Amino acid sequence: MKSVIVSGPGTTAMVEVPTPTAGPRDLLVRIRACGICGSDGFYVSNGGIPPRQGATPLGHEPAGEVVEVGAEVEGVEVGDHVVLNPIASRDDMIGSGGPAGALSEYVLVTEARAGHSFAVIPDHIPFDVAALNEPMAVARHAVNRTAPKPGDKVVVFGAGPIGLGAAIGYKLSGASSVVVVDIIPSRLEKALAVGADAVVNSAEEDVIERLTELHGTGTTASGRPRVGTDIYLDAAGVPVVIETAVKAAKHRACLGIVAVHKKPVPVDFSDALAAELDIVLSMGYPTEIFEVTREIVDHWEKFAIIISDRFPFEQALEALEKASTPGAADKVVVTFG
Structure with missing residues (x-):
């Protein structure tokens, strides 16, 4: 063969x-x-x-x-x-x-x-x-690591295959709003096609301002204003994503990282501390390889868009x-x- x-x-x-x-x-x-x-x-x-x-x-x-x-x-x-x-x-x-x-x-x-x-x-x-199935299991594990609850407001940075798969996963998990951020218009169109509620072109828009419009406001532990987003997922692997999420995060928001960062990324832990930000990382698919199969079978037309x-x-x-x-x-x- x-x-x-x-x-x-x-x-x-x-x-x-x-x-x-x-x-x-x-x-x-x-x-x-x-x-x-x-x-x-x-x-x-x-x-x-x-x-x-x-x-x-x-x-x-x-x-x-x-x-x-x-x-x-x-x-x-x-x-x-x-x-x-x-x-x-x-x-x-x-x-x-x-x-x-x-x-x-x-x-x-x-x-x-x-x-x-x-x-x-x-x-x-x-x-x-x-x-x-395999890459979508990676995306589903990233979703699971951030432990979404019904009604959560989510932003996914990066509209590549993993980001799009995660957007689908968050919607299937009951998120009330999933926003996808990217700089490539064709990718943002795909994000809307797979079910994202809104998209942000970060090359043209201020991400924090736009997320505030979409998700409302929250506060830090001491009451200082922050964005109302519950979950941030980095599927882009760009340092500015981490900077943006840490700066925007409200009290007890979650930042999930599934992207590969090839170089060290600075983190402002004073901003993270003020929010008591939960940071979780995701690699592979310990249990999700066939969990996601059921979702692909039920929604294959949506996954085909990827x-x-x-x-x-x-x-x-x-x-x-x-x-x-x-x-x-x-x-x-x-x-x-």
Whole structure:
């Protein structure tokens, strides 16, 4: 079968590798779609992931069709459509340093267990949308870390895939107002399309003033005026987001950080202290990988809006290049015939 790997620093290749077969506790899945993550671009530029430096299989956002079921595997049949947990097995991770990646024609799921390493999805869910399952689990974990309550007023900074997924998650969690902040008009249009109540172009508007208009006012612990927003989520990874949230936060507001900050970020703890600001960080998806599957199944048309570009598997190398080019695409999904 064909599989895409990191072949060296800054280079990728589509190579022939043996097609796996399923043992008694395994599933063999024909990949039908695989999303490209920002981390894939990092792996490429870095030349791979130790200890697989120079030969790292890529792809950890898979959806596919079951073609072999081990005799001891329950809850699935040949022909079922599935999404996979790429980190279900630390020894056999799918992509991200594991022995195989989902930018391949087939993937072997070892020690397969329903609800742990795979979940069956209805046949009517498009595979490209199902392939959003992994990144949307990241977004859902970020939402969960900030513990939204029905009626909360939320602002999400960054209208990339994670920010948009979080906006959907907050609305499904009962937030009364979700505002999305970005500087790219097309992203802000997508935010409205997925259900955001309002958007702010921070290149053109004063964010704190606009949030005050939208969410009203609150106070610090000592009664000084602040913005009435309950939850701030940083899905942008820009230092000014942290500065803005800390400066605006009312008493016992929450700041969640899911974005990757590549350099240290200064924090004015006097402002944070005045608000008794809760700061939580979010990484991965300890429990959310199949929690979000139900939401995708129920609202797949909304999640489909997040996809910006689709490439056939034959053009997977071009898809990786586009996904790694700043500003060229928002969410790239590779599809298989």
